[in-house]
Amino acid sequence: MKPEVLQLSPILIPEINTRLGELFTIRRYFEQADKAAYIKEHGANIRGVITGGHTGISQALMAQLPKLEVVAVNGVGTDAVDLAYARDRGIRVTATIGALTEDVADLAIGLLIAVCRGLCTSDRYVRSGQWPHSTTPLAPLPLARQVSGMRIGIVGMGRVGRAVATRAAAFGCPISYTDLQPMSDVNHSFVADLTQLASQSDALILAAAADKAEAIINADVLKALGQGGYLINVARGKLVNEVDLVAALKAGEIAGAALDVFVDEPRVPETLFGNEQVVLQPHRASATVQTRTRMGEMVVASLVDSFAGRVPQGSVTD
Secondary structure, three states, X not given: OOOEEEEOOOXXXXXXXXXXXXHOEEEEHHHOOOHHHHHHHHHHHEEEEEEEOOXXXXXXXXXXXXXXXXXXXXXXXXXXXXXXXXXXXXXXXXXXXXXXXXXXXXXXXXXXXXXHHOHHHHHHHHHOOOHHHOOOOOOOOOOOOOOOOOOEEEEOOOHHHHHHHHHHHHOOOOEEEEOOOOOOOOOOEEOOOHHHHHHOOOEEEEOOOOOOOOOOEOHHHHHHHOOOOEEEEOOOHHHEOHHHHHHHHHHOOOOEEEEOOOOEOOEOOHHHOOOOOEEEOOOOOOOOHHHHHHXXXXXXXXXXXXXXXXXXXXXXOO
């Protein structure tokens, strides 16, 4: 008999869904109108859970799954899973660590270029039909900001931070970073104080792990970043005090921001919508076929290994 797995969020790669169906009995919780009744019917036999980083799984739901062995997170964030409770129950929690690195770093640089060069504003300008009616070339578009050679400050020099640094270095950008401590295998300049890092950066790129983090980007940091500075966030929305960010943008205290993540997704501060100095994305740094396929493969492997008594590669509880 195939192990029963409760799926809390969809996977968009058909090949992965086929593979899951071949190996397990998949109970699609996310499709159910009466979820309580569905758990009452199937909860006693569920051995595994598939969920997303944003969805996670509540302690209350885990408590209704007495045979639960593994929660496979299709993402890198585990802050929506009670890891302490899982450990106490002997439930393994896994994440797709490493699968997202290249795509997230790509988007960080893409967002930097987009906000500095006004790509989204220029796109809207052409699509709206304004270009043929301009009285002067490119009017009313302002001149953009050159990206090559910008001083880049990276917050968090983990997998993503290092991948961002590699890409930024190709643009001739001097790179500094902050983290809990200096990295002996990183040749870039370490700056212990975040505000100091902001003050000596033209762009501050957030790439820190943030499962337990608070809003470290506040009014003081933004003021230090300054009128010519840009904030790029591909980490977690809760790293940024959004009230302070909105105020800094409105006052012209920073030049712009490019954000893939927000504090209360999918709700975004509406005041950002009309600001042409801001580029917005709906938390989709990993949204490529290649990365989502790798993530799905890791989810499958996590379930297979756990049910076979092996420690999965992406375990965060062992």
